[in-house]
Amino acid sequence: MTDKLLQISKLDIALPEGSERDLAVEDLNIELSPGETLCIVGESGSGKSLTARALMGLLPAPHVRVKKGTISFCGEDLTQATEPRMRQIRGSEISMIFQEPMTALNPVMTIGVQIDEVFRYHAEMSQSERRKRAIELLEDVQLPDPKQIMAAYPHELSGGQRQRAMIAMALALEPKILIADEPTTALDVTTQAQILKLVSDMQTVHKSGVLFITHDFGVVADIADRVVVMQYGRVVETGTVDKVLNEPEHTYTKALIASVPSLMPRAPRPRSEQIVLSADKIQKTFGGGKSFFGLGKPNRFVHAVKDVTLDLRSGETLGVVGESGSGKSTLARCIIRLLDSDGGNIMLDDVDIRALNRAEMRPLRTKIQMVFQDPFASINPRIKVGQIISQGPIIQGESRQNAEARARELLEIVGLDERAFNRYPHEFSGGQRQRIGIARALALDPEILVADEPVSALDVSIQAQILELLDEIRENMNLSMLFITHDLRVAAQVCDRLAVMRYGEIVETGATSEIFKNPQHSYTQDLLAAVPGKKWDRKIAG
Amino acid sequence: MADFWKRFSRNRQAVLGLVILCVVIFVAAIANFIFPTDPFLYSKFPLSAPGENGFLLGSDSIGRDVASGIAHGAKTSLLIGLIATLAAVFIGVIFGAFAGYYGGIVDDILMRITEVFQTIPSFVFAILLVAIMKPSIESVVIAITVVSWPAVARLVRGEFLGLKNREFVQACHTLGMSDLRIMLAEILPNCLSPIIVIGSLMVATAILIESGLAFLGLGDPNVMSWGFIISDGRSMLRVAWWICTFPGIAILITVLAINLVGEGLNDALNPRLRERN
Numbered sequence: 001m002t003d004k005l006l007q008i009s010k011l012d013i014a015l016p017e018g019s020e021r022d023l024a025v026e027d028l029n030i031e032l033s034p035g036e037t038l039c040i041v042g043e044s045g046s047g048k049s050l051t052a053r054a055l056m057g058l059l060p061a062p063h064v065r066v067k068k069g070t071i072s073f074c075g076e077d078l079t080q081a082t083e084p085r086m087r088q089i090r091g092s093e094i095s096m097i098f099q100e101p102m103t104a105l106n107p108v109m110t111i112g113v114q115i116d117e118v119f120r121y122h123a124e125m126s127q128s129e130r131r132k133r134a135i136e137l138l139e140d141v142q143l144p145d146p147k148q149i150m151a152a153y154p155h156e157l158s159g160g161q162r163q164r165a166m167i168a169m170a171l172a173l174e175p176k177i178l179i180a181d182e183p184t185t186a187l188d189v190t191t192q193a194q195i196l197k198l199v200s201d202m203q204t205v206h207k208s209g210v211l212f213i214t215h216d217f218g219v220v221a222d223i224a225d226r227v228v229v230m231q232y233g234r235v236v237e238t239g240t241v242d243k244v245l246n247e248p249e250h251t252y253t254k255a256l257i258a259s260v261p262s263l264m265p266r267a268p269r270p271r272s273e274q275i276v277l278s279a280d281k282i283q284k285t286f287g288g289g290k291s292f293f294g295l296g297k298p299n300r301f302v303h304a305v306k307d308v309t310l311d312l313r314s315g316e317t318l319g320v321v322g323e324s325g326s327g328k329s330t331l332a333r334c335i336i337r338l339l340d341s342d343g344g345n346i347m348l349d350d351v352d353i354r355a356l357n358r359a360e361m362r363p364l365r366t367k368i369q370m371v372f373q374d375p376f377a378s379i380n381p382r383i384k385v386g387q388i389i390s391q392g393p394i395i396q397g398e399s400r401q402n403a404e405a406r407a408r409e410l411l412e413i414v415g416l417d418e419r420a421f422n423r424y425p426h427e428f429s430g431g432q433r434q435r436i437g438i439a440r441a442l443a444l445d446p447e448i449l450v451a452d453e454p455v456s457a458l459d460v461s462i463q464a465q466i467l468e469l470l471d472e473i474r475e476n477m478n479l480s481m482l483f484i485t486h487d488l489r490v491a492a493q494v495c496d497r498l499a500v501m502r503y504g505e506i507v508e509t510g511a512t513s514e515i516f517k518n519p520q521h522s523y524t525q526d527l528l529a530a531v532p533g534k535k536w537d538r539k540i541a542g
Numbered sequence: 543m544a545d546f547w548k549r550f551s552r553n554r555q556a557v558l559g560l561v562i563l564c565v566v567i568f569v570a571a572i573a574n575f576i577f578p579t580d581p582f583l584y585s586k587f588p589l590s591a592p593g594e595n596g597f598l599l600g601s602d603s604i605g606r607d608v609a610s611g612i613a614h615g616a617k618t619s620l621l622i623g624l625i626a627t628l629a630a631v632f633i634g635v636i637f638g639a640f641a642g643y644y645g646g647i648v649d650d651i652l653m654r655i656t657e658v659f660q661t662i663p664s665f666v667f668a669i670l671l672v673a674i675m676k677p678s679i680e681s682v683v684i685a686i687t688v689v690s691w692p693a694v695a696r697l698v699r700g701e702f703l704g705l706k707n708r709e710f711v712q713a714c715h716t717l718g719m720s721d722l723r724i725m726l727a728e729i730l731p732n733c734l735s736p737i738i739v740i741g742s743l744m745v746a747t748a749i750l751i752e753s754g755l756a757f758l759g760l761g762d763p764n765v766m767s768w769g770f771i772i773s774d775g776r777s778m779l780r781v782a783w784w785i786c787t788f789p790g791i792a793i794l795i796t797v798l799a800i801n802l803v804g805e806g807l808n809d810a811l812n813p814r815l816r817e818r819n
Contacts, residue, residue, distance in 0.1 A: 333712075336716055337716075338712050338715055338716065361718070362718040363718075365716060365717060365718040368716075369716060370712075370713065370716045372709040372712065372713060373709070374709055377708050377709045377710065378708075378709035378710050378712075378713055379710050379713075380710040380728055380731075380732070381732065382731035382732055383727075383728070383731075391717065391719070392717040392718075395717055395718050395719055395723075396717075396718065437713070440713065440717075441716075444717070
C-alpha cells in the first residue's frame with residue numbers, strides 16, 4: 001500500500017442532471033508509483049481531464065462531484081480531505097501543468113512574483129532565499145537569462161517559455177505527483193519535443209510520479225511507462241506502454257491506434273504535369289499602419305509571406321507544412337483572396353486573380369474553394385444546414401431548386417443523412433460539422449480545394465474518417481488540393497508533394513516520400529526529428 | 543423556443559416581471575373601455591381622496607380622475623418607450639454594423655460621430671431637443687431616440703468586430719457573397735441576443751426619460767402621461783398625497799418589471815451562461 005503514491009479505486013464522478021451521460025468517470029481504478037509516468041489517453045469527452053481535476057479537488061462543484069470511490073494519496077483519502085488540507089496538498093505535494101500556459105498564468109503578474117507566491121503560501125523562507133530558489137528553478141527548466149524572465153510578464157514570453165515557467169512553478173516544492181493535462185497540445189512540434197524531454201528529465205531528478213494526460217499516441221510512445229486508455233468515462237485498457245501500443249487487446253484501443261496516421265509516406269501517385277494554379281513571389285505584410293490622426297506608435301511590422309512561389313498540378317495534393325507563425329494560413333488566405341497580398345502573381349487558368357477586384361473575382365470563386373480549420377467557428381450557427389450548402393450556388397446564379405437538390409446530393413456524398421438538410425448546425429458533432437463545411441465547399445464544383453488544417457481540431461478517429469473522405473472526393477471529382485497542416489503525420493498520409501514553410505518563406509519543396517526520406521534543409525530535419533513517437537512508428541512499420 | 547422559455551422561466555423574478563408587464567400592457571389596452579371619457583375632463587370634485595366620490599385613486603386639483611390618468615398614461619409611456627427604442631435600435635444597428643464590419647476609416651468616422659452624442663449628458667440633451675422642437679409626442683420620441691442610439695451602436699460594433707473574422711464569415715467571402723448580405727443575413731442574426739437584451743432595458747430608460755420630460759412640463763400637453771400627473775400634483779403633495787404617489791408607483795413598477803424581464807432575457811439568451819449549466 002505504502003509504496004504506491006496514488007491509488008484511485010472505484011471512482012465515480014457524477015455529471016449534472018440532463019447531461020449526455022450520468023457519470024463522467026465510472027469505476028476508475030488507477031495506481032501510480034514514484035518515478036513512474038502514467039499516460040491517460042482518450043478522445044475528447046472521455047473523462048480524462050475530469051479525473052485530473054478530481055485528484056486536485058478542483059471539480060467544478062456543485063454540478064460535477066465525486067459520487068463514490070476513494071482517491072488515496074500516500075494512504076490519505078483525498079475525497080474526504082478538508083479544503084484547508086487540500087490547499088496544503090495542491091502545489092506542494094501534487095501539482096499540475098495545464099494545456100494553455102497563457103491562460104494558466106496570470107497576465108498582470110510577472111513570472112517572478114507568480115513563482116514567489118508558491119513559496120510564500122507553502123514554505124517558510126526569507127525573501128532573498130525565495131528569490132534565489134526561483135532563479136535556480138528557472139535555470140533547471142533551461143530558460144535563458146532567468147533574472148530577466150523573473151521580471152517578465154507572461155505575454156513577453158513565447159509559448160514554450162511560458163510552459164517552461166509553468167513547469168518551474170509546478171516543480172517548485174518538489175511535489176510527489178505531477179499532473180500534466182495535455183501540456184504540449186498548444187505547442188509546436190519542436191517545442192513539444194523539448195518540453196517532453198524536460199518533463200522526463202525533471203522526473204528522473206525528483207523521482208516524482210507523473211500523470212500525463214494526452215490524446216496523442218506519439219507522445220504516449222515517447223514518454224509513458226504505463227498507459228490507461230479511457231472511453232466514455234471508463235477505462236478500457238491498462239498496461240505497459242509496449243503492450244498497449246504494440247499488442248492492444250480492446251477493440252477501441254486497436255481502432256484508435258489504427259487511426260493514428262503513419263509516418264511512412266503514401267505511395268506516390270502518377271502525376272500530371274498540367275499546372276492548375278501557380279503562385280509567383282507572393283508577398284504579404286501586416287501592420288505598419290497609423291491611427292486616425294496619425295498619432296501614436298505605428299503598429300509592429302510583420303512580413304508574413306515572403307517571396308513564396310509554388311505550383312499546384314492537376315489532381316495532386318500539395319501540402320504546406322510549418323509551425324505556428326510560419327505564414328502558411330496567411331498564404332492560403334492570400335491565394336483564395338480572403339486577404340489581399342502585397343505583391344506577386346496568382347495565376348488561375350491564365351488569369352492573375354491577385355489583381356482582380358471583388359466583383360471580377362466573384363465568378364472565379366466557383367473554381368477555388370476552402371475548407372476551414374475550426375468546425376465550430378466555420379459554420380454559422382443561425383442558419384440551417386441545407387441553406388449553408390446551397391447558398392453558394394444561389395449567389396452564383398443557380399436556381400434555388402437546383403441548388404437545394406444538389407445540396408441534398410452533397411450531404412449524401414459527404415456521408416451525412418439527407419435529413420440534416422433542415423437542421424441547425426448545433427445538432428451536429430465536430431466531425432459532422434466538418435463534413436458540412438466540405439459539402440459547402442464542394443457545392444460550387446470547384447477545381448481546387450484549399451484545406452486549412454481541416455482535421456487539427458478533431459479527435460484522431462474522426463480525423464482518419466475526414467482524411468478518407470477528402471481523399472475519396474479528390475479522386476472522384478478530380479480535385480487538386482492545397483493542404484495546410486502542422487502535423488507531419490497527416491501530411492505523410494495525404495500529400496503528394498510538400499512545401500515546408502518557416503518565417504514566411506518556403507525552405508524546401510519536393511515529393512513527400514523524398515522529403516521524409518532525405519530532408520535537405522536543416523529546419524525540415526529538425527521538424528522531422530521532433531515528431532513524437534518516431535521509434536514506435538518504426539517498430540510497427542517493421 | 544420551448545427551450546428558451548424553460549431557461550427564461552428558471553429565473554423567477556423574470557417571470558414576475560413579465561406578469562407585471564403584461565398587467566400594465568393590459569391596462570393600457572383597455573384604458574379606453576374602462577375610462578371612456580377624456581382623462582383631461584375635470585369634475586366637480588377636486589382633491590377627492592382615494593375611494594371618495596367614485597374616484598378609485600382620488601382626483602387632482604381640478605377634479606381629474608387619477609386612475610383614468612394612470613391607465614391612459616400607461617398607453618403613452620409604453621408606446622413612447624417602444625417606438626423610441628425601436629428607432630434607436632435601428633439607427634444603432636446601422637452605425638454599429640458598418641463601423642464594426644468595415645473598420646478603418648469608416649469605423650473612425652462613425653464612432654467619432656457616436657462619441658459626440660455620448661459626450662452630452664443624455665437627459666440634459668433630451669430637454670434641449672424637446673425645448674427646441676416644441677413639446678409634442680413626436681419630439682419626445684425623437685429626443686429619446688437621439689440620446690439612446692449610441693449605446694446600441696457601440697454594442698453592435700463590438701459584436702461585429704468579434705464576428706467578422708470568424709471562419710464562417712470568411713467562408714461566405716469565398717462563396718462570393720456581397721458585404722450587405724453578409725452583414726444582414728450572416729452576422730446580424732448572431733448578435734440578436736444582446737440587442738434584444740439592451741433593447742428591453744432601453745424601453746425602461748425611455749419611460750423614465752419621458753416621465754422626466756413630462757414632469758418638467760416638456761411632455762405633449764394634449765396627451766396624458768404619468769410624468770404630467772406627478773408634475774401637476776407635486777405642489778399639493780402635503781394635502782393630496784395620492785396625486786403624485788400612484789403614478790409614481792406605476793412608473794416604479796413598470797420600469798422594475800421591464801428590467802427584470804431584461805435580466806431574464808439576458809440569462810436565457812447569453813450563450814456563456816448557457817454553457818455553464
